[in-house]
Amino acid sequence: MLLRRIFPNMYKVPDSAPVESRKASLYLLRCVFLMGIRSPPKRFFFIYVLWSCALNLSSTFYQPIGFLAGYVSHLSQFTPSQFLTSLQVAFNAWSCSTKVIIVWILVKRFDRANEILDELDKVVTLPSERERVHRTAANSNWIFFCYMGVYVVYASSTALIAAIMGVPSFQNYYPVLDWHASRFQFWLQSGLEYFAMLGACFQDVCVDCYPVNYILPLRAHMAIFRERLLQLGTDPDEKPQQRYEKLIDCIKHHKILLSYCDNLRPLVGxxxxxxxxxxxxxxxxxxxxxxxxxxxxSRIAAMSFVCCIMLETTPFCTLCNYLADDCYRLADALFESNWIEQDERYKKIVLQFLQTLQKPIVFMAGNIFSISVATNLTATKFSFSVFTLVKQMNIAEKLAKSGSNIEY
Structure with a gap:
């Protein structure tokens, strides 16, 4: 009950409640605001600017530099496990900073997407349709907090295990600080690294989960739209002109759905x-x-990191495959509607509309390759190539021998 009071939009509201698809990204957008990449509010202008500087300087800008500087300054002090733990996070931190900057530049597209969802909500009238939208919004918010939980567990477990072993989590470089010199400096560096990593995880949740939070309501509206297409021409009391106008309204509705996708493409890509x-x-x-x-x-921390990495692409790639299937279902729904008995003008519009519906909605990654499960598997399989290369070149054995020679 306490969780429901604090985060009410994680739970489905009654079917009689007003339809608000934008609530599917409510907590996401609040966290995007806390990332410090929105326009500062007038009332808390200086506080917001100070928070934005603290978070982004430590996580977005300095952390990738800190990893690189740490390798340059004390690479010989890493054990192989510590080095690989740091290196895997370093690459992800560099990618996270890049993604944050992309979202920072295009952040207003979130607002435009919600405005388009408001337009789509206007045609949601039936109780079953409202129930679908409410359920989707609640599920979307649950997914966001699941992302947050997994990322925070990784950051905390890594920091805890590193503290037990007596070393900072990633041994980043901080000017003036030498964690070997005293326990105070050790805990200060560990605290700074943990704050920076928590900030990076906080940012990573936002930049990784937003595609899921925005595609889920789109799929809900496409399912509702499919039911509208199936009902075309089935009312015996309708006049031919009324049926024609309903068909035109469906075409306009489809254009709104496509504009929603076009708005998100630069961000997602x-x-x-x-x-x-x-x-x-x-x-x-x-x-x-x-x-x-x-x-x-270390294996526990590494496995939690693998979960974080898989969450960054796999759910959205799966949704993209489902989205393509939804488009084909729309075409099937229009074909199954009662269009054969209509006049020639109606039939011509249906045939043209049918050709448009048969084109699946596809999101492209960098305008180079499509985002799908197949692409995700291809990118993921590269990890086995890296592992095979390391084994064939005996790099692991060389690292193990160099690690055994390190004196503490």
Whole structure:
């Protein structure tokens, strides 16, 4: 009950409640605001700017530099497991910073998407349709908090295991600080790294989960639209002109759905493309660490990291496949409607509309390749190529020998 009071939109509201598809991204957009990438509110202008600077300087901008500087300054002090743990997160941190910048530039498209959802909500009238939208909004918010939980568990488990082992999580470089010098500096660096990683996880949840939060209501409206197409021409009391006008309204409705997708394409294409570039490499380093170097505690942290990486692309790629199937169902629904008994003008419009519906909605990653389960599998399989290359070149054995020679 307490959770329901704090986060009421995680639960389905009664079917009689007004339809608000934008609530599917309610908590997402609140977190995007807390990322410090929206326009500062007038009432808390300086507080918001200070928070934005603190979070983005530590997580978006300095953390990728800190990883690189840490390798340059004390690479010889890493054990193989620590190095691979740091390296896998470093690549993901660089990709996360890039995705945050892309979302920062295009953040107003979230608002435009919600405005389009408001237009789509206007035609939702039946109780079953309202129930579908309400259920989708609640599920979308649940998914967002599931993402948040997985990412926070990874950051916290990594920090805890590193503290037990007596080393900072990733051994980033911080000017003036030397964690070997004293316990105070060790805990200060560990705290700074944990804050930066929590901030990065917070950002990563937003830039990885927003495609899911915005595609789920789209699929709900496409299912409702399919039912409208099936009902075309079935009312015996309608006049031919009324049926024609309903068909035209459906065409306009479909154009709104397409405009919603066009609005999201630059955002989705940029962030998913960046993630596809690094997912195989990051998973490859993680598999090597789990299979060769990691102890029990490090394996737990590495497995939670694998879950985070898979969440960055797999759910949305799966939804893209479902979205293509939804488009084919729309074409089938129009074909199954009562169009054969209509006049010639109606039939011509139906045939033209049918050709449009047969074109699936496809999101492209960087305008290079389509986002789908097949593409995700291809990118993921690269991790096994990385693992095979490392084994064939005996890099793991060389790292193990160099790690055994490190003196503490």
């Amino acid at each position: 940029g962030t998913i493309f960046v993630q596809f570039l690094v997912v195989g490499l990051v998973l490859g380093f993680t598999i090597i660490n789990i299979a060769v170097f990691a102890n029990f505690g």
